[in-house]
Amino acid sequence: MPGISLEIRRKCKICGKVFLVKKLDSQYCSAKCSKIAYKRKCDAEKKETRLQKIASQVPKIREYISIKEAVAIFGVERDSVYRLVRSGKVNSVNLGKRLIRINRKDMVALLPTRKKIRKEREKPLPKLYSLEPEDCYTISEVCKKYLINDSTVWAHVRKYSIPSRQIGNYVYVPKEDIDNLYKSDIL
Ligand SMILES: [Zn+2]
Structure with a gap:
């Protein structure tokens, strides 16, 4: 059956609008949405690089780490770290206002590190x-x-x-x- 063209509709991953795809692998409805997606990807990569840098600068022997360092090392949000501290699952010392330091070993026991998560993610899945x-x-x-x-x-x-x-x-x-x-x- 020659000449019958393919009509595929897809939901734009940015704005949610349903659109007719022009190329089989297009994920976004418009140049505008593609641009937004691209910017988000760049921002995420920048954030990842920044956090990696913070994580790599924490000496391995340090027993207590800051919230910011924990976020960088373990790939969790600040709120999650605070929650762990409040629940008593992670020991902490308070060195003053905004100077809470948390026990690294407790965190290691609870969470995989960002590095590990990244490694897992990068492993190609055998198809x-x-x-x-x-x-x-x-x-x-x-x-x-x-x-x-x-x-x-x-x-x-x-x-x-x-x-x-x-x-x-x-x-x-x-x-x-x-x-x-x-x-x-x-x-
Ligand atoms: Zn869109």
Whole structure:
């Protein structure tokens, strides 16, 4: 079925408006929302760098750390740190107004450090594919289901590195990936 174009609607991740995607991987409805998303990403990276710097400057042997340092080391919000202190789960000493120092070992016992969280996040997840026919569509099934022509499907399979498997005259692609690709965020 050539010539039938693909109409995918997605919810903008910034403003929540539903929009017609022009490119399969667009996440935002407009240049304005893309810009906002980009700025948020930059701000988050800047914040992360700043906190990393604070965390790296705390000597490892220091037994008591400030709230600010705890926020940097453990990747939690100030309020959470105060809550832990108030609940008595973390020992603290008060050196004066705004000079509360909290016990680092108590924090370590309760929370993973930001460094650890980051390492976990950066680990690539192994993706398991099932290419058994029952977990797959044939290319023509994809065309039928999503009303697109096979050259478009092939272009997407290549662009998004979707695995495929040929059995006899049929090429199979995983249902899950195809559904994610064409259905994601569609209302
Ligand atoms: Zn938007």
